[in-house]
Amino acid sequence: MPYIKTYENEKFIFRNQAMKDLWDKELTGQLSDGMWENSWRGRHSEDWSYWGSLKTEVGNITKVITDRPWHFRCFTGYNSKILLDCVGDRMLKIVRETEPNATMTTVRKYNIEIAKAVREVKA
DSSP states (O other): OOSSOOOTTOEEEESSHHHHHHIIIIIHHHHHSHHHHTTOSSSOOOTHHHHHHSEEEEOSSOEEEOOSOOOOOOOOOTTOHHHHHHHHHHHHHHHHTTOTTOOHHHHHHHHHHHHHHHHHHTO
16 A cells, blocks of 8 residues: 555656566565665655556656656666666566567666656656
8 A cells, every 4th residue: 555645647657568567567566675665865765655656657758747846765776786686587577578589688778767767757
């Protein structure tokens, strides 16, 4: 159950199904994992629940849509060696569900694009 409410107009749009699946099936779970949750600077936070609660859809650009004044932090180290060593194979399997010829390079590229969209909304 999310702690931070999302609103009707808030959503995370991905430019392809593989990136949406990667976010929905793996990355949102990693955000709430103790290792990543404890990586926040400052006080312990439940801000990850906002990100995990966002509606997701496929569109023509990877972008977070929100009108709220931004303050929810989100760990964006999706390409960290530690994370990829732990769950990289799972990430690749998820991406291959819609892109059978994908490689870990594809996963890294998608992780970078997703992280960029998260960081841009916080600017």
